[in-house]
Amino acid sequence: MLIRTFRAAKHKGCNIYFRQFGDTFEYLLVARQQIFTDNVRVKPGLAGRIMFFLKKARTPYREVVLQNVLSVLMGRASERADYVLSKQYEQDLKKMEREAGKEARKIQKQAKRS
Numbered sequence: 001m002l003i004r005t006f007r008a009a010k011h012k013g014c015n016i017y018f019r020q021f022g023d024t025f026e027y028l029l030v031a032r033q034q035i036f037t038d039n040v041r042v043k044p045g046l047a048g049r050i051m052f053f054l055k056k057a058r059t060p061y062r063e064v065v066l067q068n069v070l071s072v073l074m075g076r077a078s079e080r081a082d083y084v085l086s087k088q089y090e091q092d093l094k095k096m097e098r099e100a101g102k103e104a105r106k107i108q109k110q111a112k113r114s
Contacts, residue, residue, distance in 0.1 A: 004059075006070060009077075012085055016077045018070055025069045027077040031084045038076050042069055 044060035
């Protein structure tokens with residue numbers, strides 16, 4: 001399967017990379033030394049598929065469609081970056097760690113009883 005990459009972007013110091021494989025478009029956001037991702041699937045139109053099949057077009061997607069998909073992904077990546085860089089993310093992360101710890105202790109107690 002061919003993987004197509006698009007221009008990289010930045011948002012508040014975080015690198016954002018875009019790629020396409022098949023009919024799936026994805027962003028990779030690098031923030032806080034972690035990688036966050038999301039994707040969308042977009043099926044090409046019939047005319048685009050025919051033109052691509054006949055080798056009359058480089059891609060089954062019109063340029064306008066590609067720009068719209070990348071714009072949607074950039075919006076999602078920007079929202080995710082804003083959240084990951086916020087204090088709310090830190091609070092949510094600590095809360096999840098506490099809950100995971102409680103769950104782990106609960107499982108350990110159950111294991112000891114068995």
